[in-house]
Amino acid sequence: MSLAGSQQKVFLRLLSALRPHWQRDANLPARIQSLFAASRAIGSRDRRLHRELIYTTLRFLPWIEPLLDTDPARAAQVTAWLAADLPATRAYRAATCGDWPACPPAVAAKAAQLGADAAALLPAWIGRHCAEAAVAPNLDALHTRASLWLRLQTPDTARVLDEFTANGWTSRCAEILPSALELLAEADVTKTKAWADGLLEVQDLGSQLILESAGVASRGRWLDACAGAGGKTLQLAALLGPSGHVDAHDIRPTALRELEARARRAGLGNIAILAAPATGVYDGVLVDAPCSGSGTWRRAPHLKWTTSAGQVTQAAEKQLALLAQFAARVRPGGQLVYATCSLSRFENEEAVTAFLAAHPDFDLEAPARDFGAIRRSAGLAILPAPHNTDGFFVASLRRR
Numbered sequence: 001m002s003l004a005g006s007q008q009k010v011f012l013r014l015l016s017a018l019r020p021h022w023q024r025d026a027n028l029p030a031r032i033q034s035l036f037a038a039s040r041a042i043g044s045r046d047r048r049l050h051r052e053l054i055y056t057t058l059r060f061l062p063w064i065e066p067l068l069d070t071d072p073a074r075a076a077q078v079t080a081w082l083a084a085d086l087p088a089t090r091a092y093r094a095a096t097c098g099d100w101p102a103c104p105p106a107v108a109a110k111a112a113q114l115g116a117d118a119a120a121l122l123p124a125w126i127g128r129h130c131a132e133a134a135v136a137p138n139l140d141a142l143h144t145r146a147s148l149w150l151r152l153q154t155p156d157t158a159r160v161l162d163e164f165t166a167n168g169w170t171s172r173c174a175e176i177l178p179s180a181l182e183l184l185a186e187a188d189v190t191k192t193k194a195w196a197d198g199l200l201e202v203q204d205l206g207s208q209l210i211l212e213s214a215g216v217a218s219r220g221r222w223l224d225a226c227a228g229a230g231g232k233t234l235q236l237a238a239l240l241g242p243s244g245h246v247d248a249h250d251i252r253p254t255a256l257r258e259l260e261a262r263a264r265r266a267g268l269g270n271i272a273i274l275a276a277p278a279t280g281v282y283d284g285v286l287v288d289a290p291c292s293g294s295g296t297w298r299r300a301p302h303l304k305w306t307t308s309a310g311q312v313t314q315a316a317e318k319q320l321a322l323l324a325q326f327a328a329r330v331r332p333g334g335q336l337v338y339a340t341c342s343l344s345r346f347e348n349e350e351a352v353t354a355f356l357a358a359h360p361d362f363d364l365e366a367p368a369r370d371f372g373a374i375r376r377s378a379g380l381a382i383l384p385a386p387h388n389t390d391g392f393f394v395a396s397l398r399r400r
C-alpha cells in the first residue's frame, strides 16, 4: 500500500474512534490528544497531518460525515481537498486529490464544487444570534484554519525576528497593532529562546484588541475577575505599567498556577494571584466571562455541534450574574470591561443592556479605538474576517 493509502487508513480509523463523541463532547480536543497519545505508531509529522484532517472534518462535518457510511474513500478525498495546504498535508493532498481543481477559499464556491449546502456548516440558531457570522466573509473566515498570533512583550521586535529568521520562519506584524505578530510558519514557538525569555506570548489578535479598544489608563489597581491562565492579565499588567497592579482571580486553581508561571517568564512583578474572590474595590475590573465560545469555532469547530441555543441562553444568565457580582468591586469613577469570545448578541450586547438596566450607576463608554470592528448597541463586536482573528465582544462601562 502507498504511504498516502496507509495514512488514509489511519485517518479513517481515528475518525471512527472520535465519531461517537463529536456531536456531544465539548471537551473533544482533550479526547483527540489522548487518542494521539495512545497511538504511539503515529509519528510527529503524521500527527500534524492527522490533526489537520480531523479538524477539517469537524469544520465541514455535515459534508463529510454522511460519506463515512456510504463511501469512506470519498470522505477522505473530500477532507484532503478541504484541508489547508501545509508542509504536513502537501504530499498527502497531492496523492489523494491532486487531480481535483484547487480548493477555492470561499465556502460558497467549495459548496458549489461539491454540490453541498453551505448553510449546513453552522447551527441554524447562529443567524438569529449574529447575522454576519452566517454569511461571507465571516462564514469563510470561520471555516479557515486559525492563524497563530503572538503578542510581543518587548519593544525590541528585532530580537524576536532575528531568531525567527534564523529558524527560517516568516511572520508579519498586524497593521492595526504592531505589537501583534502573525507567525506564518508551522512552528512551536514555545521551543524558542524568545518565548523562554518572556519576549512573546501566544494570544489571538482579536483577544489583544479587547483591552486596546477599552482604552485602559496606564496606571491604577485592577481586578481580572475571570483571569484563567492569564492571556489578558499579562497584557493588562503590561498596559498598566510598573505603577499599576492586577489582582488575578479565577475558580480554576490550575489555570492560576499557569498564569503565575507566565507572569514570571514575562518578568511582570505587578500581578498578584487571588485564591478567593476579591473583597476590595478597584480602579478597573475586567470580566472576561465564560461563554459559549462561538467566536473560537475555527479553532474549536466541534463546538458548532455540541452547543445548543439553550446553552447560549444559560451562559448569558451566568454572565449577567458575574457582571453584577464583580461590578460591586468597581470604585465610583472606575472602569468595568466586559468581554466574551462569543458571537451571540445574547451573551454580548443584550447581556450588557440587561446589566445597565439593573445598574443605573453604570454608563456605557464609547470605545477608545474600534479597529474597524462593528459597533453594536452596547459594545464592540470583533468578527473573524476583517483582521483574520477569532470572534470577540467587548464593552467598556464607567461607574458614576
Ligand SMILES: C[S@@+](CC[C@H](N)C(=O)[O-])C[C@H]1O[C@@H](n2cnc3c(N)ncnc32)[C@H](O)[C@@H]1O
Binding pocket: 225, 226, 227, 228, 229, 230, 231, 232, 233, 249, 250, 251, 252, 255, 288, 289, 290, 291, 322, 341
Ligand atoms: C474566557 S475564560 C478567561 C480567559 C482569560 N481571561 C484569558 O484571557 O486567557 C473564562 C474564565 O472564567 C472562569 N470562571 C468561570 N466562572 C467563574 C466565577 N464564578 N468566578 C471567576 N471565574 C470564573 C473560568 O474558569 C475561565 O477561566
